[in-house]
Amino acid sequence: MGKRQNILLERVSIMANKKMKTAVKSVKKQRTKKALKRTKVQSMENKKGVLFSIRAKIFLCFLVPILFLILVGVFSYKKAAAGMYDTFRDSNEQTINMANQYLDVSNSFIEAEALKYAFQSDLGKYMIGLYETDAVQRKTVINSVGSSIRASQAGNDFISNIHIVTEEDVQMLSTKAGGTVMGIYKDYKNEMLGYSDNGKKIPEWVDYHNTLDDTLGLKQSDYIMAYQTTPQSGKGFIVIDIKASAIKQFLDSLDMGEGSIIGFVTQSGREIISEKLPDGQESTRADGETVFYGQDFFNNLEDQQTTKEVSINGKSYLFFYSRMERTNAAVCALVPMEIVNGQADDIRNVTIAVVLIACVVAVLIGIIISTGIQKNMKRISGRLEEVAEGNLTTKVSVKGHDEFNNLAVVANHMINNNKKLVQKVSGATDTLESSAQEVRQASNVMKDYSVNIIQAIDEINDGITKQSEHAEECVRKTDTLSEEIQNVSSIAGQVEGLVSEAENMINHGMQMVQTLGERATKTTDVTIKVETSIEELKKESEIINEFVETITDISEQTNLLSLNASIEAARAGEAGRGFAVVAEEIRKLADHSAEAAGEIQNNVTHITDQTVNSVENAKQARDMVALQTEAVQEVVGVFDDMNQCMQKLFDALKEIVSSTEQADKEREDTLAAVKNISDIIAETAEGTKLVQSVAAKLQENVDTMNQTAQSLGDNMNDLKSEISVFKTE
Structure with missing residues (x-):
């Protein structure tokens, strides 16, 4: 029994010594592992420092509002562009409609002027030849009517000429200067019946009267269309020509923006075009070339008023169309989309400039603030590294009176407490x-x-x-x-x-x-x-x-x-x-x-x-x-x-x-x-x-x-x- 006890004691003491040596080795290994781990952590922190540094976070804080500012600018630009587009479209539609109404009212005045002569009994009798045997009465009617139609021509800017078409053996009356011309009633009637839809009813508004032009030597370029009516007797015509230059002058007075094209288009396709060209630029449109009539966007228009976007020769336009009820003529306009979106583009450019300036200012402010923060962080981190290495006699100091100063005070207090703790631990050997x-x-x-x-x-x-x-x-x-x-x-x-x-x-x-x-x-x-x-x-x-x-x-x-x-x-x-x-x-x-x-x-x-x-x-x-x-x-x-x-x-x-x-x-x-x-x-x-x-x-x-x-x-x-x-x- 005694030998076994001694053997056991020896074994226990040997095992205790081995455990003590193993503990010492394990402590050394742990210290080595901690040191390696610390270096790895420091290297990983250095790598992450670039992405997660304070400077990057400050830049991010400044850039987030700027991003929202960009989003607000984009949203504002879209809203402004849509609002300006609607406003521009509505205003130009009103302009075209008002022009249409103005011309329609002028046409109504012309119709009233023609009806005035149609209901004159003396003129009606003259047109059928009742005064051909009475020279005095005939002369009186010719002078009276001639003065009246010249006064009507002078009093209405839209009247080019007024013609009284009579029977073949009666002298015609016209504001067009010239000699005595006998009536052409039958030839003129046959021409007008050719313009009729059913060949029976003579239209009131026509674009041409070739027979009258040839007889009186009229130019078709002087008038754009003509209104005609018959007197009470039913024999003859009162014809009033609409002055093309007056329509052209009226269209020139309409301002729908630089580069826009405004036109007056008759039912058969005659056009009066007004181009708003920049200063010094000449029109590239050939003589006789139509702008609206015959185009795909103009054909088959059923609505009386239409507005839509069209493309001509690769360029986008906003097309306005308004048709008159009396004459079936239309007032049209082509406005470049550049004008429509011009103001919105200015807002966009201003927004971009403001955002760029804000980005530059934010970057500069961020650099100044982050530089000061990094300097204080380097001072604090340097002192804390000394403490981590075992130097408890160091002291943390920073510049400024902000939160970093409070952090330095707290760090110094922590160092003093650790120093006291280490001193107490050293007496734990008992x-x-x-x-x-x-x-x-x-x-x-x-x-x-x-x-x-x-x-x-x-x-x-x-x-x-x-x-x-x-x-x-x-x-x-x-x-x-x-x-x-x-x-x-x-x-x-x-x-x-x-x-x-x-x-x-x-x-x-x-x-x-x-x-x-x-x-x-x-x-x-x-x-x-x-x-x-x-x-x-x-x-x-x-x-x-x-x-x-x-x-x-x-x-x-x-x-x-x-x-x-x-x-x-x-x-x-x-x-x-x-x-x-x-x-x-x-x-x-x-x-x-x-x-x-x-x-x-x-x-x-x-x-x-x-x-x-x-x-x-x-x-x-x-x-x-x-x-x-x-x-x-x-x-x-x-x-x-x-x-x-x-x-x-x-x-x-x-x-x-x-x-x-x-x-x-x-x-x-x-x-x-x-x-x-x-x-x-x-x-x-x-x-x-x-x-x-x-x-x-x-x-x-x-x-x-x-x-x-x-x-x-x-x-x-x-x-x-x-x-x-x-x-x-």
């Missing part, structure tokens, strides 16, 4: 010495209990050896038993399969027997029907042949009779002509009878063919009987298979019985082995109680020793290594 004493006491207690543990372990080993032998025997028996049981289950499965197969075969045999019965019945019925059909067909064929022979004889006799009748009729001469016709009809009837007999003969041949088919049906019936015979043979084979399966079933049952008996014997051996194992386990349990009690006490002391040793090692090594780093004086 506690470590008492911990070492406790470790030695625990080792002595553990020495006393180790002997008992060894004895108990020996006894347990003996019991475990016996237990393992019996356990192995039990395992072998159990394996054998499991194999037999598996055989039994396999055989049982085969039996179930055979039983299922036997049932299926029996069912199949029953179905085939039923099928054989049905086939036999059908075969019998078919055979009977075939025989009956053949007999009936034979009888019918014989009867029909008899009828055919009779009909053939009758037709031959009839032919002979008709021939004799024809001969007698020929002898009789004129008196026998009627009888000859009858004889001829009888002969035809005999011929038809012969043809019918031939058709009947064909039908009999067809019936004979059907008889042959019936014979083939009889052969098929014999084939079906042969199939039934084969089916019966299959039934016999099926029942033979059933007998074999039943025999296999009985053999399998015998094997199951023998396997079951063997399993019972093995089960008894297994029970005996298990009983031996239980006895050994009972003996082992008694020794285990002693081991448990000793192990519990030993565990308590071992835990105490380990905790104390761990505390001792950690305190001594960590404190010595860590405190040696700090500098407090």
Whole structure:
């Protein structure tokens, strides 16, 4: 006992020394790992510093409002552009509509002026030639009307000329200077009827009057269209030309922006164009070239007023259209989209300039602020790095009176507290010495209990050896038993399969027997029907042949009779002509009878063919009987298979019985082995109680020793290594 205790003490002391050395090595390794980890963290922080530095965050803080400012600018630009577009569109639509109304009102004045002359009774009488015999009255009317139409021409800027178209033998009146011109009523009327839609009603507003132009020497460029009406007498026309230059002057007065094109378009396509060109720029439009009429965007316009965006020669325009109710002429305009979006583009440019200036100012302010912050952060981080390395005598100082100054004060307070803490920790060596004493006491207690543990372990080993032998025997028996049981289950499965197969075969045999019965019945019925059909067909064929022979004889006799009748009729001469016709009809009837007999003969041949088919049906019936015979043979084979399966079933049952008996014997051996194992386990349990009690006490002391040793090692090594780093004086 004494030798064992000494050996245990030596082992415990050796283990304690090893643990102390291991603790020292682990502390050194931990310090090395911490240093490596610190350098890695510093390098990672340096890499992250560029992205997550204060300067970057300050720039981000300044840029976020600028981004929102950009978004506000974009939104404002879009809203302003949309609002200006709508405002510009509405204002120009009002301009075009007002121009349309103005010209329409002017046209109404012209219509009123023409109607004034149409209802003058003296002028109406003059136009139909009532004053041709009265020279004084004729002269008075000519002077009065001439003065009146010249006054109307001078009083209305839109009137180019006024013409009074009379009968051919009456002098025409016109504001156009010239000699005496006689009337052209018929020629003028025929021309106007050509402009009519239906060729009957003369239109009130026309774009041309070629007959009048040729007669009076008028230029079509002087007028854009003309209004005409007839007097009360219905003979003649009062024609008022609309001055093209007045329309052009009016269009020039409309201002819809630089580069815009304003036009007056008549119903037949005559145009007056006003281009708002920049100073010094000349029009590129050729003479006679239309701007609106005939274009895709102008054709097929059904609405009286229209506004839409169009593209001409790759350039975008805003197209305005307004049609007059009286004349069906239209006032149109093309405004470049550059004018529409010009003010919005100015707002956009100003917004971009403001944003750029704000970005530059923000960058400059951010650089100034971030530079000051970085300098103070470098001062603080430099001093804190010295503290991390162990220098507790350093002091943190910054420039300024902001939050960094407060941070420096707090850092200095932290350094002073750490200095005091390190000084207190350095006096904790007494506690470590008492911990070492406790470790030695625990080792002595553990020495006393180790002997008992060894004895108990020996006894347990003996019991475990016996237990393992019996356990192995039990395992072998159990394996054998499991194999037999598996055989039994396999055989049982085969039996179930055979039983299922036997049932299926029996069912199949029953179905085939039923099928054989049905086939036999059908075969019998078919055979009977075939025989009956053949007999009936034979009888019918014989009867029909008899009828055919009779009909053939009758037709031959009839032919002979008709021939004799024809001969007698020929002898009789004129008196026998009627009888000859009858004889001829009888002969035809005999011929038809012969043809019918031939058709009947064909039908009999067809019936004979059907008889042959019936014979083939009889052969098929014999084939079906042969199939039934084969089916019966299959039934016999099926029942033979059933007998074999039943025999296999009985053999399998015998094997199951023998396997079951063997399993019972093995089960008894297994029970005996298990009983031996239980006895050994009972003996082992008694020794285990002693081991448990000793192990519990030993565990308590071992835990105490380990905790104390761990505390001792950690305190001594960590404190010595860590405190040696700090500098407090």
